[in-house]
Amino acid sequence: MEDAEIRRLLEVRSEEALRGLSEEYGALAESIAHRIVGDRRDAQECVSDACLAVWNTVPPAVPRSMKAYFCTLARRAAIKRLRYNTAHKREGAVSFPELAFLPDRAGSAGDGARLGALIGRWLSRQPRRGRLLFMKRYYMGESIAELAGFFGISENNVSVRLSRLRDSLRRELEKEGVEI
Amino acid sequence: MTKTDFLEAVGEVGEDAVRECLEAAPRRGARWTRIVPAVAAACAAIVCGVLLWHSPFPSGQEGTDPREADGFVIRNGVLLAYEGEADRVTIPDGVTEIADGAFRENARAAQITAVRLGASVVKVGVNAFAGLSALEEIGIAEENGAFAERDGMLCTADGTLLLRYVGEGTEYAIPEGVLYIAAHAFQDAPLETVTFPDGLLLIGCYAFADCRSLARIDLPASVAQIDEGAFSGCGRAVDGSVPVDVILGRDAFSNVPFFLTMLAGTTSPLEAVVRGTVAPSEAIRLSDTAALLTQIGEILAFYGGEGTGEGSFAYGAIAEAPPLPEGAVLPEAVTMEDLSFTDRGWGKTGVYDMQITLPLGGAPTVSMVMEAYLYAPGAVLYWKDASFRIARVYFTEDAEAAAPAAAGWSVVFDEAGREGAGLWTGITFYHEDGRIVRCAHGWDSVTEYRLTFSPDGTRCAVEYDRGDAWCLGVQALNGDRFEVSRSDYVEYLNRYFGAYVPGALAWEDENTLRGQNENGAFSWDLREVYPTQLG
Numbered sequence: 001m002e003d004a005e006i007r008r009l010l011e012v013r014s015e016e017a018l019r020g021l022s023e024e025y026g027a028l029a030e031s032i033a034h035r036i037v038g039d040r041r042d043a044q045e046c047v048s049d050a051c052l053a054v055w056n057t058v059p060p061a062v063p064r065s066m067k068a069y070f071c072t073l074a075r076r077a078a079i080k081r082l083r084y085n086t087a088h089k090r091e092g093a094v095s096f097p098e099l100a101f102l103p104d105r106a107g108s109a110g111d112g113a114r115l116g117a118l119i120g121r122w123l124s125r126q127p128r129r130g131r132l133l134f135m136k137r138y139y140m141g142e143s144i145a146e147l148a149g150f151f152g153i154s155e156n157n158v159s160v161r162l163s164r165l166r167d168s169l170r171r172e173l174e175k176e177g178v179e180i
Numbered sequence: 181m182t183k184t185d186f187l188e189a190v191g192e193v194g195e196d197a198v199r200e201c202l203e204a205a206p207r208r209g210a211r212w213t214r215i216v217p218a219v220a221a222a223c224a225a226i227v228c229g230v231l232l233w234h235s236p237f238p239s240g241q242e243g244t245d246p247r248e249a250d251g252f253v254i255r256n257g258v259l260l261a262y263e264g265e266a267d268r269v270t271i272p273d274g275v276t277e278i279a280d281g282a283f284r285e286n287a288r289a290a291q292i293t294a295v296r297l298g299a300s301v302v303k304v305g306v307n308a309f310a311g312l313s314a315l316e317e318i319g320i321a322e323e324n325g326a327f328a329e330r331d332g333m334l335c336t337a338d339g340t341l342l343l344r345y346v347g348e349g350t351e352y353a354i355p356e357g358v359l360y361i362a363a364h365a366f367q368d369a370p371l372e373t374v375t376f377p378d379g380l381l382l383i384g385c386y387a388f389a390d391c392r393s394l395a396r397i398d399l400p401a402s403v404a405q406i407d408e409g410a411f412s413g414c415g416r417a418v419d420g421s422v423p424v425d426v427i428l429g430r431d432a433f434s435n436v437p438f439f440l441t442m443l444a445g446t447t448s449p450l451e452a453v454v455r456g457t458v459a460p461s462e463a464i465r466l467s468d469t470a471a472l473l474t475q476i477g478e479i480l481a482f483y484g485g486e487g488t489g490e491g492s493f494a495y496g497a498i499a500e501a502p503p504l505p506e507g508a509v510l511p512e513a514v515t516m517e518d519l520s521f522t523d524r525g526w527g528k529t530g531v532y533d534m535q536i537t538l539p540l541g542g543a544p545t546v547s548m549v550m551e552a553y554l555y556a557p558g559a560v561l562y563w564k565d566a567s568f569r570i571a572r573v574y575f576t577e578d579a580e581a582a583a584p585a586a587a588g589w590s591v592v593f594d595e596a597g598r599e600g601a602g603l604w605t606g607i608t609f610y611h612e613d614g615r616i617v618r619c620a621h622g623w624d625s626v627t628e629y630r631l632t633f634s635p636d637g638t639r640c641a642v643e644y645d646r647g648d649a650w651c652l653g654v655q656a657l658n659g660d661r662f663e664v665s666r667s668d669y670v671e672y673l674n675r676y677f678g679a680y681v682p683g684a685l686a687w688e689d690e691n692t693l694r695g696q697n698e699n700g701a702f703s704w705d706l707r708e709v710y711p712t713q714l715g
Contacts, residue, residue, distance in 0.1 A: 028202075036187065068199045072191055079188045102183040115185065116192025123197050135201035138190045150206050152290050152313060178181065 003066040010058045018051045025067050029074035035141025036078040037085065046081055050074035075139070096138070098162065115178065122172045126165070133158070134165050257300075262286055268294040271301060280305035283312055290314055302326040304336075304343060307407060310363040310385040318344045331355045333365075345369055350393065354380070361387045363407070376400055383410045385429065396420045406432045468567035469516055475570045476514050476538070476550070484510055493570040497550075501573040508575070509542030534568055540575075547576050611657050616640050634687040641693060643682040649674050650682045652695065654706055669695075669704075669711070677702070677713065 001020030009017030026047055034043035050073035063069035123131055129151070136142045136150070148155040191198075250272075251264025257276040262269060262283050269292055271278065278301060283289045289311035296319040297304075303326075309315060318334055320327045328337050332347025333355070340359045345352065345366045353375040354361070363384035366374070372393045378400045388394065390413040397411055397420035408429035411417070422433075471492065478491030483504050491498075504510070511518065522535040536550040552568040611617060615637030629644035638657045643650060652669035669680050678697035685695045693704045693711075700715030 064195065065199050065202075067202055068195050071202060072195075072198055075191050076188075079184060079191065082187070083184050096183065096187075099183050099186065102181060102186060112185065112188040112192050115181070115189035116194075119189055120193035120197060123193055128200075131197060132201055132204050135190070135193075135197055136204075138187065139193075139198065139201055149288065149290055150204075152206075 006066055007058065007062070010055070018055060021051060021054060021066065021070060022047065025070045028067070029071050032071055032140055033074050033078035033081075036075065037081050042081050042085075043078065046074050046077035049077035053077070096141075098159075098166075115173075118173060118176055118178065119169065122169055126168075130161070130165055133161055134169075137162060267291055268296070270296040271298060273298050273300050276300055277303040278305060278308040280307040281310055282308050284310055286311065293317070294319060297321065297324065297327070299324045304341070304362070306341065306360045306382055306384045307363045310407075312364055313367065313386065313389070315344075315364050315367070333358075353377075360384065363387060364389070366391060376403075378402055381405070383407060385409055386412065389413050392416060397422070399423060399426075405429075408432065471567035472536075472552070472570075473514060473516070476519075476536075479548075479550070479570065479573060480510050480514065497570050497573050502575060505543065505546050505575050505577070507543040508540040508546045510540060511538070514538065536568075536570075543577075545577050549574050549576055614638065614657065616655070616657055630682060630685075632685050632687065634690050636690060639687070639690055641685055641687070643680075643685060645682070650680045652680055652685070652693075654693070673711070677711065 001024055006017050006020045006024070009020065029047050029050055030043050033046035034040060037043055037046065050070055053073045054070060058069075061069075123134065126134070133147065133151070136147055142150070144155050144158050147158045151158070251262055251266075252259060252272055252275075253261040253263065254272070254275055257274060259271060259275045259278045259282050261279075261281075263286060265288055267288075275298075278297075282305070283292065286292075290313050292312050293314055293316045295309065295312070295315065295317075299321045301320075301324065309318075320329075320334065326337055327343065328335060328339075329346065330339075332345060332352060333342045334344040334346055335342050335358070339355060339357045341362060342354065342358045342360065342365055343362045344364075350370060350372040352369075352371050352373070354377050356377045356379070358377055358380060360382045361380070361384055364386050365384065366388045367386055368390045369388075370393050371391055372395055374388070374391075374394060374397075376399055379402050380400055381402060381404050383403065383406045385407040386409040387407070388397075388411045389409050391411075392413065394411075394414045394417050397414065397417045399406075399420070399422050401423045403423055403426055405427040406422075406429060410429065410432045412433065414433075475491060475493040478487055479493065479498060481487035482489050482491070482498055489498050518538060520537045522537070534552045536552055538548045538550070540546045540548055550570045551572040552570045616633065616639075617637075629642055632641045632643070633639070634641075640655050642653045642655065644653070645651075651674070669677075674680055678699040681696040681698060683696075684701075685693060688694050688703070691706050693706065695702055695704065695711075697713075699713055702711045702713050704711035
């Protein structure tokens with residue numbers, strides 16, 4: 001189903017829209033959510049949450065890309081679920097071991113929007129390959145092996161580049177007064 | 181900041197970054213198009229003993245079901261596909277043929293570094309190893325008489341199929357008698373010169389991909405087909421010739437500078453532009469003008485209240501465009517004569533930039549300005565396949581202001597049209613009291629860089645080593661905004677003006693640099709697109 005058709009169905013409040021949405025992008029959204037929460041059932045629930053969010057916000061929102069919108073909503077739901085799981089000490093799959101230096105405490109959500117804007121600005125100054133590498137790892141949650149295959153480079157190369165990216169980002173955030 | 185904060189923040193970086201990441205395609209797909217040769221004569225010339233192009237299934241073979249073990253899908257002795265996960269693959273005994281595309285669908289094809297053939301294999305398809313971009317060696321059992329190693333190549337015993345280049349040095353003459361060159365055979369080879377023999381018929385997928393030192397590609401008239409990606413990435417090949425009616429696979433010559441010279445013995449108009457024999461603004465008239473006018477028509481329709489805002493122009497051209505100024509009147513129809521063109525040369529992204537201005541009625545000094553770049557799909561052979569694609573639309577009150585900034589500087593935009601302060605190198609500059617005071621180095625493929633500041637401290641020239649070449653970029657401070665010069669001394673200039681030589685750079689005044697390339701000294705007024713060779 002084309003995006004335009006999904007948008008049209010949403011406008012006339014037909015639930016066919018949600019069926020179309022999950023047919024087109026459901027698998028992708030679930031994989032993104034799964035890489036964050038680590039549990040298949042949790043991931044499926046995140047996708048359902050995302051469908052509901054789309055239903056409630058479109059219209060009046062007019063996303064330029066249904067795929068990006070839907071995936072972002074599913075991912076947000078997954079983060080929320082991850083916070084909940086961490087707070088309740090529920091183990092999921094270990095994702096992002098290289099971020100282990102960051103504390104895992106549940107707690108205030110912090111100013112995600114401001115931090116996101118800072119990261120976004122830093123990201124926009126990176127060359128395309130760096131952007132893709134960073135986003136595929138920390139937005140999509142793809143594994144080092146998957147990234148190596150995608151870019152046609154070795155896994156070690158991927159790790160080194162990611163580590164440099166994180167260093168660059170950390171320096172940028174420190175400059176902006178964000179506590180790491 | 182917690183891990184969850186970080187992950188959450190990454191989700192808020194903005195839709196452009198998310199979209200870019202969702203839409204990105206892998207670096208090199210293992211897929212290749214099955215091309216049916218139009219030239220029947222070439223087909224007839226195919227020698228038995230080598231299984232060629234498209235059909236992976238030997239004709240007329242019925243009977244036993246494919247045998248699968250350890251990921252090898254074999255039917256009647258023919259290896260049809262390998263679906264296993266090994267990095268070093270040993271073809272099982274009993275396999276007599278390896279079909280074209282046997283590794284094509286393997287998800288880990290790009291990790292396979294070695295393939296070993298036993299004594300039973302007697303036939304290998306030209307594109308049997310297509311997809312194995314990381315292949316380093318093909319091992320063949322000594323007692324296998326169907327293959328041989330000689331004259332710098334691994335080949336069939338009769339010398340008609342060149343399976344893999346195993347020679348050394350920077351020059352190589354492919355032996356006479358070779359008719360087919362297997363997929364990936366020469367990939368990444370450090371060769372500067374390759375001589376192709378008369379009689380050569382077919383060059384397989386990615387056979388010469390990433391041969392970055394190759395200076396020329398001269399193919400004999402006998403070549404009938406060049407498969408996907410065969411010469412992709414041969415970035416130094418500034419000259420050569422290709423037979424007129426050869427069948428080309430996708431990306432066969434992508435990133436090859438001379439690829440537009442497709443007719444042996446003649447030069448296409450864009451090539452002439454690049455070599456300086458045709459005025460650049462004539463280039464627009466030589467490309468697909470119908471495609472350009474269609475885009476302009478779509479843009480006018482959008483501003484006129486019809487149209488969806490989508491069209492054949494680049495995404496975002498209209499989405500981020502400002503509204504039509506007061507009083508401006510859109511023309512009913514547009515012809516090439518209504519437009520004026522300003523050549524902006526080869527931009528940072530390696531594409532050719534053109535600025536197109538269309539005066540609007542109703543308000544005498546209002547014009548629509550469109551920034552376009554030369555767009556060519558996949559393996560472009562002919563000038564008529566290349567067309568300018570509009571990427572940005574804005575309006576100007578003053579026709580003069582529509583000209584490129586007099587200073588020759590522009591605020592740096594990345595591909596998504598967002599403003600950034602760094603160079604492609606990832607170096608970020610800081611300023612204080614009207615002077616550049618400090619810089620911070622990000623990362624990319626840059627391994628070394630040198631800064632040279634202008635006397636008044638408002639400009640900084642950055643010489644950087646990209647690994648395969650030295651390049652030059654210039655950043656300027658304008659008030660409290662950083663701008664970069666419109667043309668870096670990067671691929672285009674390294675190729676056509678001479679390789680940049682670092683270490684001899686000096687500022688003559690705030691707009692002029694004096695430097696060195698392999699041809700001697702050059703002077704560059706940075707308000708101009710191209711430098712001037714002095715010696």
